Amino acid sequence: KNEVEQSPQNLTAQEGEFITINCSYSVGISALHWLQQHPGGGIVSLFMLSSGKKKHGRLIATINIQEKHSSLHITASHPRDSAVYICAVWSQGAQKLVFGQGTRLTINP
Amino acid sequence: DAGVIQSPRHEVTEMGQEVTLRCKPISGHDYLFWYRQTMMRGLELLIYFNNNVPIDDSGMPEDRFSAKMPNASFSTLKIQPSEPRDSAVYFCASTKTRALPNTGELFFGEGSRLTVL
Numbered sequence: 327k328n329e330v331e332q333s334p335q336n337l338t339a340q341e342g343e344f345i346t347i348n349c350s351y352s353v354g355i356s357a358l359h360w361l362q363q364h365p366g367g368g369i370v371s372l373f374m375l376s377s378g379k380k381k382h383g384r385l386i387a388t389i390n391i392q393e394k395h396s397s398l399h400i401t402a403s404h405p406r407d408s409a410v411y412i413c414a415v416w417s418q419g420a421q422k423l424v425f426g427q428g429t430r431l432t433i434n435p
Numbered sequence: 436d437a438g439v440i441q442s443p444r445h446e447v448t449e450m451g452q453e454v455t456l457r458c459k460p461i462s463g464h465d466y467l468f469w470y471r472q473t474m475m476r477g478l479e480l481l482i483y484f485n486n487n488v489p490i491d492d493s494g495m496p497e498d499r500f501s502a503k504m505p506n507a508s509f510s511t512l513k514i515q516p517s518e519p520r521d522s523a524v525y526f527c528a529s530t531k532t533r534a535l536p537n538t539g540e541l542f543f544g545e546g547s548r549l550t551v552l
Contacts (some may be wrong), residue, residue, distance in 0.1 A: 359541060369526060397469040422491060425478040
């Protein structure tokens with residue numbers, strides 16, 4: 327079992343829909359990152375969380391440390407949000423960043 | 436700031452050749468990471484440096500891989516000899532932290548896409 331599991335692996339939605347991507351982890355962490363990667367492109371850090379909730383524009387990220395779970399929400403989704411979203415946690419045990427397998431999001435106009 | 440700069444963006448080489456990938460981190464960042472991304476395995480940490488010193492190289496797959504950071508503004512990842520299974524996108528990332536590399540935002544380069552024929 328992977329230490330970081332994301333769901334769903336693939337998600338297709340219509341423009342304007344509310345999107346939720348989930349991340350569960352099984353190790354002790356110091357922080358959790360949400361990353362965005364466009365097709366053929368580089369990787370951009372969206373959020374770094376150690377507790378609570380952060381908001382940036384239409385993106386919201388939450389984390390529940392007790393439940394070892396984080397969610398990334400996108401409100402009023404747009405085709406330009408189409409990308410792979412990657413959850414990564416800093417494992418306190420391994421002292422390194424451990425990545426989820428990514429969620430491929432496609433927003434159709 | 437120009438961000439993390441990687442070169443080359445694309446490299447196509449033949450099996451057995453030496454490959455050198457380069458990275459310039461953001462000025463003032465004290466941590467530098469090398470990652471590899473493949474379809475099969477996703478993103479994997481290869482090695483990371485703190486203040487130019489290698490801290491964890493347990494992700495380096497084989498002795499064919501080596502990484503150096505001679506100064507705070509430059510790092511290289513070398514593969515010698517290269518093999519087709521090394522084909523991947525190699526990302527460099529940097530961050531600035533007060534104490535540990537788990538509290539800083541990561542900044543990634545655009546990646547170097549390596550194809551070994």
